[in-house]
Amino acid sequence: MAYSDKVVDHYNNPRNVGTLDKASQEVGTGLVGAPECGDVMRLQIKVNPETQVIEEAKFKTFGCGSAIASSSLATEWIKGRTVEDALAIKNTDIVKELSLPPVKIHCSVLAEDAIRAAIGDWKKKNGVPEGEHATVPAAQ
Amino acid sequence: MSTVSSQVEVPAGVTLPIYMDNHATSPLDPRVLEAMMPFFTSKFGNAASRNHSFGWEAEQAVEIAREQIAKLIGATPKEIIFTSGATESNNLAIKGIAEMYRERGNHIITQVTEHKAVLDTCKRLEKYGYRVTYLPVKADGLIDLEDLKRAIDDKTILVTIMAANNEIGVLQPIREIGKICHEKGIIFHTDAVQIIGKVPFNVIEDNVDVASISAHKVYGPKGVGALYVRRRNPRVQIAAQIDGGGHERGMRSGTLNVPGIVGLGKACEIAREDMATEAAYLTKLRDRLKDKLESELDYIHINGSWEHRLPGNLNMSFVYVEGESLLMGINDVAVSSGSACTSATLEPSYVLKALGLGDDVAHSSIRFGLGRFNTEAEVDYVAAKVIDIVKHLRELSPLYEMVKDGIDLTKIEWQAH
Numbered sequence: 001m002a003y004s005d006k007v008v009d010h011y012n013n014p015r016n017v018g019t020l021d022k023a024s025q026e027v028g029t030g031l032v033g034a035p036e037c038g039d040v041m042r043l044q045i046k047v048n049p050e051t052q053v054i055e056e057a058k059f060k061t062f063g064c065g066s067a068i069a070s071s072s073l074a075t076e077w078i079k080g081r082t083v084e085d086a087l088a089i090k091n092t093d094i095v096k097e098l099s100l101p102p103v104k105i106h107c108s109v110l111a112e113d114a115i116r117a118a119i120g121d122w123k124k125k126n127g128v129p130e131g132e133h134a135t136v137p138a139a140q
Numbered sequence: 141m142s143t144v145s146s147q148v149e150v151p152a153g154v155t156l157p158i159y160m161d162n163h164a165t166s167p168l169d170p171r172v173l174e175a176m177m178p179f180f181t182s183k184f185g186n187a188a189s190r191n192h193s194f195g196w197e198a199e200q201a202v203e204i205a206r207e208q209i210a211k212l213i214g215a216t217p218k219e220i221i222f223t224s225g226a227t228e229s230n231n232l233a234i235k236g237i238a239e240m241y242r243e244r245g246n247h248i249i250t251q252v253t254e255h256k257a258v259l260d261t262c263k264r265l266e267k268y269g270y271r272v273t274y275l276p277v278k279a280d281g282l283i284d285l286e287d288l289k290r291a292i293d294d295k296t297i298l299v300t301i302m303a304a305n306n307e308i309g310v311l312q313p314i315r316e317i318g319k320i321c322h323e324k325g326i327i328f329h330t331d332a333v334q335i336i337g338k339v340p341f342n343v344i345e346d347n348v349d350v351a352s353i354s355a356h357k358v359y360g361p362k363g364v365g366a367l368y369v370r371r372r373n374p375r376v377q378i379a380a381q382i383d384g385g386g387h388e389r390g391m392r393s394g395t396l397n398v399p400g401i402v403g404l405g406k407a408c409e410i411a412r413e414d415m416a417t418e419a420a421y422l423t424k425l426r427d428r429l430k431d432k433l434e435s436e437l438d439y440i441h442i443n444g445s446w447e448h449r450l451p452g453n454l455n456m457s458f459v460y461v462e463g464e465s466l467l468m469g470i471n472d473v474a475v476s477s478g479s480a481c482t483s484a485t486l487e488p489s490y491v492l493k494a495l496g497l498g499d500d501v502a503h504s505s506i507r508f509g510l511g512r513f514n515t516e517a518e519v520d521y522v523a524a525k526v527i528d529i530v531k532h533l534r535e536l537s538p539l540y541e542m543v544k545d546g547i548d549l550t551k552i553e554w555q556a557h
Contacts, residue, residue, distance in 0.1 A: 003468070011468060017536055034554030035500030035539060038462055038479055038488065042538035060538035064464040064479075068536065 003065055004099035010069035015076050018058040020044040028122025032113045039063030039107065041071045043114035045078065045086075047122055052082045059114070066104040070094050070111035083119050148524045151517040156472040158518045162357075162452060162511035163306050163334060164476060168403070169359035169512070175406040176361065179399035187396045188387060198398045205405025212408040213332075213351065214342035215368050221388045222401055225365040226333045227257040229352035230300075232367055232392060233329045234261045236378030237298045237350070238270055241327070245295035251275040251283050251312075252494045254302055258331055262300075271295070279496050280445035281310035288320060298327050303341060303351075304334035307478065307491040307507055308444030309453025311335070318347020327376055332368075333357050337411025338450050339419060343368055349376050355400065359512060360407030364400030367392075418512060422451035425510050425519050430454055432523035437530055439543070443478075443492055443505060452510035455492075457501045458526075460540035461533045466506060469529030473522050478505035500539075 003011075020027045026046050033040040039062060046056035057075035061068050073094055078086040094100070094108035123130060150156060159167065179201060187202045189195025206217035223229045238248065250262050252274050262272045273291045275283050283301065292299075299321050303314050314330055321328040329350040335341045337358040343351060351368040355361050369391065370376045384393025411418075433440060439459040455478070458466060463477030478489030479502070488502035497505075508522070534540040539549060 008468075011465070014536060019541065031538070031552075032555060035503075035549065036498065036554070038464075038499070038503040040538055040554070060536055060541060062460060062537045062539045063462050065468040067462075068465060 003069075006073075006098050007065055007069040007100070010072040010098070011065045014059075014068060014072040016056075016058050016072065016079070017060065019060065020046055020056065020058050025049075025125060026122075028118040028120070028125065030114045030117025030119070030121060032117050033063070033067075033110050035062065039067045039110060041067065041110055041114040043071060043074060043111075043118045045083075045118045045122060047083060047126075049126075052084070054078050054081055054083060054086055063107065063110075064104075066098070066100055066107040067110060069098055070100070070107045071114060073097060074111040074115055078115060083122065086115055087119060089115055148521065148528050151521055153515070154517050154521050157474055158472065158514075158522060159474045160508050160510060160514060160518075160522060161474045161476055162509035162514075163309070163507065164509065165356045165362065166359045166511050167513060168356075168361055169407065169410060171410060172360055172403045172406045176399045176403040179402050183398075185398070187398055188385065198396075201398060201402050202396055205401045205408075208405035208409040208412075209353065209366055212337065212341075212412045213353075213368060214344050216371070218389075219343075219368055219371050221367045221369055221391050222396055222404075223365045223367055223392055224363055224397070225356075226255075226331065226352045226354035229354070229365050229367040230255070230257040230331055231261050232378065232381050233350045233352060233369075234258065234298065234300055235265065235381055236391065237327055237329065237376070238265050239379035240377045241297040245297040247271045247273070247293060247295040247297065249273045249275065249288065249291050249296060249299045249301075251277060251301055253277050253281065253305055253307075253310075253491045254300070255306055255331055255333075258300055258302070275301075277494050280448070281305060281308050281443075281491075281495055282312060282445060282448060283317075285313065285316055285320065288317060292320075292324055292326065296324070296326050298329060300329040300331070302331040302334070303346075304332075304338070304450050305444070305491065306334050307489060308455045308495070309334070309450035310444040311339070311448040311450065313448075314348065315346045318349075321349075322347055322374075325374075327374070333365075334450060337408065337415060338422075338452065340415070343370065349374065350378075353404075355404035355407055358407045358411050361400050361403040364397050364404050366404065414512075419451045422510050422512075422514075425514060425516065426452060426454050426508075428516065429508060429510070429519045429523055430456075432520070433526060436527040439540075440530075441501075443495060443497065454508040454510070455505060456508070457492075457497070457505045458530050459501055459504050460537045460543065461530050462503055463505055465533060466504075466526070466529060469533065470522070470525050473525060475509070476507040478507065479503040 059071040061071045091108035091112040185194030185198035187198040332351040333354045349370045354365040443455040463479030492502040
């Protein structure tokens with residue numbers, strides 16, 4: 001399969017690979033996918049409790065080149081955004097940015113799910129009800 | 141930041157990209173091309189033209205090819221029918237026997253790891269009132285002969301089991317299968333595509349009645365194949381699937397592909413002469429590749445029986461790394477993956493799943509198909525590159541990290557999607 005240059009770049013130079021302390025109050029962890037399906041993404045965020053801005057994002061992905069690229073791009077996009085703003089990222093944005101072929105749209109959906117799962121985990125830990133909006137202006 | 145791009149040095153004498161996908165197809169041997177060339181231009185006659193020297197010349201070349209093929213498999217020239225390739229050979233054999241022996245019965249036995257040219261042909265016959273038993277395979281990829289015996293009933297007319305598997309290179313016990321069939325008066329067809337010219341295959345000793353052959357898997361040209369059809373003990377009859385001029389003893393009409401047939405014949409002649417030394421060479425290369433990978437990487441395993449296997453085949457799973465991303469990292473090496481991240485269904489290889497492998501392991505598999513033109517230096521480069529990329533991708537793999545941390549992956553509630 002011929003990939004776009006952006007997928008190849010993220011595959012060759014994945015951004016923000018790593019692991020954050022899962023136990024930390026400030027860290028949210030999202031683990032999505034399944035080994036049987038050929039892809040598992042783990043996306044982690046570290047949120048500033050004052051500003052609700054995502055200051056750090058890390059990922060690890062088992063999957064094809066598109067899955068690696070989608071999760072790498074997701075970490076780049078959410079860094080510096082507030083949690084609520086990060087929720088606005090849609091899988092279609094990822095598809096567009098990476099020029100993913102139709103058969104790989106699945107990978108972008110997984111990346112969107114990973115963002116939501118990480119934020120959901122952080123909200124749960126910090127007692128923030130789902131759907132509540134940030135009290136500070138979006139950082140854009 | 142981790143970087144996947146590899147800095148493995150290319151050894152002297154190695155040109156990229158490296159071809160290691162010889163189960164898919166093999167390069168044409170220059171000696172084969174040389175034999176074929178005149179039959180495109182000056183010796184262009186139709187082998188069915190009986191009235192002039194052009195036709196006689198073509199016919200003679202076809203008969204030489206028939207002999208060369210027959211000699212490789214222990215048959216007689218009259219038992220060789222030319223086709224467009226193994227897919228057609230498999231279709232002709234299975235449909236042709238099913239049609240011809242319909243009054244005797246409607247039951248066919250095959251196995252789950254057959255090539256699609258056999259499985260889909262059998263599925264079609266099911267629509268026309270045939271019953272098909274798809275035998276399972278054991279964890280090593282071999283069928284259980286007791287399963288075969290149990291599956292046979294008084295309506296069984298055909299058993300079709302491949303000699304060597306195209307993904308895992310596993311050799312089925314065809315001699316024993318043929319013996320069981322002959323005792324019951326059942327015709328035994330084998331898809332012999334992968335075994336031809338690789339390890340000894342003899343239709344008499346191996347009790348084979350009908351065998352499919354393809355030229356391009358044995359360093360011959362694409363678009364030409366053959367079907368061996370036994371003429372005595374038992375005499376096998378096959379109903380033609382293409383109607384026309386009655387070529388090839390009425391079993392396969394159509395003007396013969398003379399240059400292709402000459403190429404198939406030459407390829408078989410070379411294979412017969414070189415088989416012993418070549419098999420030893422490929423075994424050495426394959427073992428070298430395996431040993432290097434095993435010495436540097438953990439959580440890898442070989443798929444399919446190691447003992448009953450083609451010399452050039454190594455099918456390996458690199459657990460916690462997905463096959464397609466591994467291929468992407470070694471994009472200057474042509475191999476195949478049992479992962480199906482490129483397909484719409486996202487279903488991994490049905491052959492690997494039939495061995496009882498979990499989908500996760502099947503998604504992590506790579507098939508190396510070594511061939512006549514591969515070198516030791518190429519093997520060394522491929523091994524180094526695979527080791528390098530697997531290590532990088534495992535740094536990226538949450539599964540590998542979890543396993544290293546002592547987490548049992550089977551205890552996790554994955555959200556399949």
